[in-house]
Amino acid sequence: MSEIAENVLDEEDTQKDKFLTFSLGTEVYGIEIKFVTEIIGMQSVTEIPDLPEYVQGIINLRGKIIPVIDVRLRFKKVYREYNDRTCIVVVDIKNVTLGLIVDAVEEVLIIAAQEIVLPPQFDNGSYHQRFIKGIGKVGKDVKLILDSDRLLNDNEVSSLEKIC
C-alpha cells in the first residue's frame, strides 16, 4: 500500500518545479508547466475590433476558438515581425484557455523552489515587473518566472470590460 501511495505522490510531483522557458529578445521567461497544454506554430489570427493592442485576436485550435495575446506587446516591448521560430504557447489557467505568442520556445527546465528568489522591488520598476513573481537561477543564467495569474487577470482585463 505504502508503495502505491508513494507512486501516486511521484505522479503528482512530475510537474513540480518544471518550467517551460521561452524567450522574448534576450530575456528568458519561465512558466509553470502545469499551465501549458501545447505549443503550436504561428497561425493565421482573426482580428477582433475594439480590443487592446496586445490581444491579437482568435485562432481555431482544432475546432476550439481561443484568444491569442502577444506577450511582447503585453509587456510593452516593441512589436517584432513573426518568423519561423515564433510560437504560440497554449496555456490553460483556471479554465481560461489562452494562446501566448512568444519569440521562441526554449526548453523545459527544473528549477527547485529554493533556486527561485523574489524579484527586487523597484519603485519605478519596469512595466513587466508586475508579471514576474520570481527569478529562477539556473547555473549562471537567470530565468524570469511568470505570474500566470497576473498575466490573465491583471487590472487591464477589467479595463477591457469598460471598453466593450
Added chain:
Amino acid sequence: MANNDSKAPMLDLFVFETNQLLEQLERLILDSEKSGGLEVVINEVFRIMHTLKGSAAMMMFNDISSVAHSLEDVFFYIRETKPQSVDYSELTDLVLNAVDFIKGEVAKVENGADATGDSYVVCEKSREFLSSLKEGHPKLTDTTNFDIDDSTIHSLTDVSDTSKGEGEIRYEARIFFDEDCGMENIRAFTLIHELSELAENIVHSPMDILENDATSEVIKNEGFQITFSTQKSLEIVQEFFCNTMFLKEFNLNVVADDSVKKAQQKKVIVLDDPIPDEPVNAAGKEMEQQTEGAQSFISVNVSKMDILMDLVGELVIAEAMVTQNPELQGLRLDKFYKSARQLRKITSELQDTVMSIRMVPLSATFHKMNRIVRDMVRKLDKEAQLEIIGEQTEVDKNIIESISDPLMHLIRNAVDHGIEPAQERITQGKPKVGKIRLEAKSAGGDVLITIQDDGGGLNKEKILKKAWERGLIEKEETSLSDNQIYSFILQPGFSTNDTVTEFSGRGVGMDVVAKNIEKIGGTISVDSIVGEGTTMSIRIPLTLAIIDGMNIKVGNSIYTIPIIAIKESFRLKEQNLIKDTNNNEMIMIRGECHPVLRLYERFQVKTEVKDLREGIMVMVEADGKGICLFADSLIGQQQVVVKALPSYIKKTKGIAGCTLLGDGGVSLILDVAALNS
C-alpha cells in the same frame, strides 16, 4: 456536481426527476383547481407523490419524503372517500406550498448544500387539512385498506411490461420470514404495502395482521399466504419477493385465471442470504418503475448534446473543407462530385436530426406561468385568467432556458400593471375576469411569442414626458410612431421611474427583459391601446447554434452576416448617395434613406477598397431599421455553426460570435442589431 462523489450521478438523476415531477404536479393541481375537481388527475397526483416520497427516502432526504408522505395521505383520503366538500383552492395552496418546500430543498441539494429545511410546518398543514376533511366525513377512518383499486397506478407503471400477457395473471404465494426476525405481522404488512404497487386484488391470510399481534406467531409457523393478480411477468414478481427483507423462502404459483387451482408453474426459492440492504432494494424497485414509465424516451445530459452538436458542426465544416477545396478548382471530377453530393446530403440530414433532438416544446415553460398568474392574482386581489395557445411550439433547449425569465417578468407585469382591479373593470364595462393570452407560433425561422392582456394599456403621454426628461427624444414628439414611444419602456433607466410605473406600469426591469431577449438574438416590441390592453411580441430564433450566413470580405478579414438579416445587396449608383451636413453618408433606396456603415472603418481593418463604388453594399435590417454595410466583396453563402467568442475577450459590440470557415479560418459573425443602434 464538481466533486467526484460516487453519489453524484444518483443525485443528479434525483434532482432532475424530482424537478420534473414537481413541475408536473404543479401543473396538474392548477388545472384541477381551474376545473374544480380532482377526479381526472388524482391518480396521477398520487403517483407523483408516491414517487417523490420513494426517491427522496432513498436519497435520505427525510424531510422531502415526509412532506410527500403527508400529502399522499391527503390524496389517499380524497381518492378513497371522494368527499364532496373539498376546498380545492385550499388544497391547491397546500400542494403548492409543499411543492415550494420541496423545490427549495432540491435547489439546495443541487447546489451542493445540505437539505436543511424543516418539514414540520408543511406536514402539519397537511394534517390539519386532512382532519378538517375528515370532520366532514366522520364515518371513515384513516386505516389503510389495501384492497383498493389501484388500476390507474398500474396502468401507468405496467405499460412496458414485457410479459405481454393478455390480461392479468393471478399468483399465489406463501412466504416465510427469517426465524428470529421478529414482528412478522409488521413485515407482512410492509410486504403487502409494497406489493400493492405492483399488483391488485390482494388477498392475504391471516387477514388482521395489523390489529392482531397474535398473527405474528401464525405467520412464523405457517407462513404468510397471499394471492394477488398483476400483469407483471413471473420474473418480476419473483424479483420483487427476492428483494424483500428478511425473507427466508417463498413459494410462488401461478393460478389460472378461472381460479382452477391447477398450478401451472411452481417454484420454491430459498433465500439463504437475504439482502439486508434496504436502500439498495428500494433503489432497484424505484429504478424499475422509472425505466418502465419512460420506455420510449431517454434523458440525455445536455453537455453531451452540446458536444454532439459541436461535432456535427465540425463535420459540416470539414465537409465544406473537402468538397470545396480550392485545389479541386477547375478539375473535372464527376465521380468525386457525385460522392461529395452524397456526403453533403448525409451531413445535412445529420445536422437536422441533431437539431431536432435539441428541440423541446414550450409547454413546460408556459405552464409555469399558470402558477405565477395564480399567485399574483391572489396577492393583488385581482381576477385574471391565463390562456395558453401554441404550447407545442418547439424551440432549442438553450433558448427555452433564456426565455423563461423574461416571460415570467412580462406575465407578472401584465397581471400587476396591466389588468385592472375587478371593480374598475366592471365600471369600464369589461368582463370582471381579466384575460392574459400567452401565445407561441412559428414564423419562418423564428418563433413568435406574444403576451397579450386586456388591461388598461400604456399611458403614452407619461412615457413621452419621461422620455423627454431623460433626453431620449430629440425629434419632435409627433414624428414618433406609437411603437417607438412604447419602446421607451424597454430603455434602461425607465425601470426605476416611479411615475410611469404608478400610472401605466411596465417599467420595472423591462430593460433586463429586453437585454435577455437580445442576448439570444431575439427582439421585443410593445403595442398598446389605452383601455384595451397591451401586447408584447417577442421574436426569437428557433435555434442559436446553426444559421445561414453570408460571408463577406473586408481587407483580409472575413465576416459573416446572418442571412435572415440581409435584405439585399447591390453596387452603389452614385446618384443614390447622399451626404448630410456632418458628412454622414446615406443611400436612397426606393424612396427611403439608409445610413452607410463602412465596415473597414468600424472595425479598423486595412483594405484597398475604400471607394463606395468599388465594393459592395449589403443592406441589413434589424428592428425595422435598415443599414447599408460596405464591404469589399461577397464570398458566398454558407451554413455556419455559431460559436461564442472566448470569455477572455468579453463581448465586443457589433460582433455576435464567430464561426469556422471552410479553410479552417475563423470569421466573425456580425451582430446586425448592435451595428444598427
